[in-house]
Amino acid sequence: MSEPGATPGMAAIAGRWAAQLTGDNGVPVPAAELERALLAVAEEARAAAVAAKDAAELRLATLYSASPFGVALVDQDGRVLDVNPAFTKLLGHTIDDLAGTDIGTLGATPKDTTALHTGFAELRATGTTRQREQLDLEHALDGPLRTYVTIAGLPGNSGEALHPILIVEDVSELSLLRDALRRQNVQDPLTGLPNKSSFVNKLETSLAQPDDDQIALVYFDVDGFKVINDGLGPGAGDQVLRHVAGRLADVFAPSGAFVARLSGDGFAVLMRGDLTSADVVDLVEETMTELAEPCYVDGKGIGVSVSVGIVVQAANGGTTQEDLHRAAEITLHRAKESGRAQWMLFEAGLDTRDRRRYGIGAVIGGALENGEFELEYQPTVKLDGSNEIAVVNAGLRWNHPEHGMLSGEEFYPLADTTGMTLGLGRWLLTKAMSDAARWQAEFPSAPDLCVRLPTRLAIDPNLVGIVRDELKRTGLPPKKLRICTDSAALVDPRGEVLETITVLAELDVKIALAVAGGADLELVNTHKLPVGFVILSGPHVEALAGEGEQAEGARKHLGALLERAGELGITRIGAEGVLTAEHADRLRELGIVAGRGDLFGNAAGGSGITELIRSSRAT
Known part of the structure; x- marks a missing residue:
């Protein structure tokens, strides 16, 4: 019988189990008592199950709500x-x-x-x-x-x-966010134009089309953009870039061109179709005219000019996008080197020349480290008939493994571009001073060493320290060293050349000045330079070797220079570019005491100049 309040089903189950246990198994407990015990266990189990179910439902409800x-x-x-x-x-x-x-x-x-x-x-x-x-x-x-x-x-x-x-x-x-990142992958965030990645993809697609169209690639570079950024701040620079982007789009978009910003202040335009170089140049000139109108930023009118490189050729000519890009880049560089604010059209011959030049400039650092540079020495000889070597002039040449022997005129401008001029100049100075110290040890009356410094080294604030350290290391007497500079270094705003020259002179190092005209010579007077030697060069020295009115005009010009030098207290005057004995005689008659050039032989290496000094002293 069920207990009062017990679940009927649960009580019946407990009764059946109690009857079975007492009947079949002989459990020594009265059936009623066993039934109550089983019922209590079942109720406890049921309560636990209900509690677990309630807890699970609560957790699920909480999870659902929260x-x-x-x-x-x-x-x-x-x-x-x-x-x-x-x-x-x-x-x-x-x-x-x-x-x-x-x-x-x-x-x-x-x-x-x-x-x-x-x-x-x-x-x-x-x-x-x-x-x-x-x-x-x-x-x-x-x-x-x-x-x-x-x-x-x-x-x-x-x-x-x-x-x-x-x-x-x-x-x-x-x-x-994904859309924004996708746009960033193809779009320049500042100008809204397609970016470089998008431009490269477009160029590759255009080159892959099979028709006989012409393709034009035009690269624009904003001239003097660093001046705008540094002078007015990057905010002004950004506005100028947006201004340039807008003008490019206005001019080229109606022609179906693809206009993009590559990086920094560089832009590119891609055109394809039945077009000619003249068509593209007309659009470029229109753009340059549009940009000539000042861009106003905070009330300030900013003039914008661009240098432009233009390549127009058959689209199916087998050119890769890398080749086309390189051709446009080099053509743009040529435009900038030619004075900026102008366009240049790709020419295969000039492209080959420039690729060679830039290839040479790119490996100067490795060539210096690998010992491909060597010194060349050229004697400056007295013009009094004694043929005595008065000065040995040190310079650099490059024994290039592919292009042969290169002169300084071929690689110094490239070194300026790549930042290697300072390293080359230091190596020239230290190696030449070491060689000169050996000459002085072997020949008591050995000639002076003259080093014509590249501008980048001449304006270097560490030049005095370098010279002082090398004088100490090599033992070369300071008075046997001449440092030659020119007007370009003297007026360069990046360095303190005037102070450097004064300090070097106080160390007993001799100072020589390369002069091509009266303005160069007047720098001595203007800045009170401690110059002891003047070296004349340029078209007037060359013209003196000829005949007629040009030679006579050169004589008068050089005579005036020598007279002015005398007024400044400079009497030791030499000339470079001496071609013949007659040329040397004419220079001597004007009062020039020494000269160097073809008349006195080609430049020599270290061992060659040593033999030349030895033979000169023997006679």
């Missing part, structure tokens, strides 16, 4: 039963708005609605969960919202169908 993802409970017909708070916040709908509505109505487009219906149909038919599909759902106020949607089913009791649910994740911000 989930950051929107969750909608749906019936078997695909109608909304309930939604969690995140769902209403996500889509702006209340539970009252959604209850009983078809889940498909949440789709922002027919495609999204179909995807929702299909997902729930598959769930009902096969129990298959549809995982993380990107769909646009309709927000109550803001319109379509980009989301990830998962359609799943929660298991029911035994024999029951799955309970459908819709889980929604907001990925609109992530989608916007």
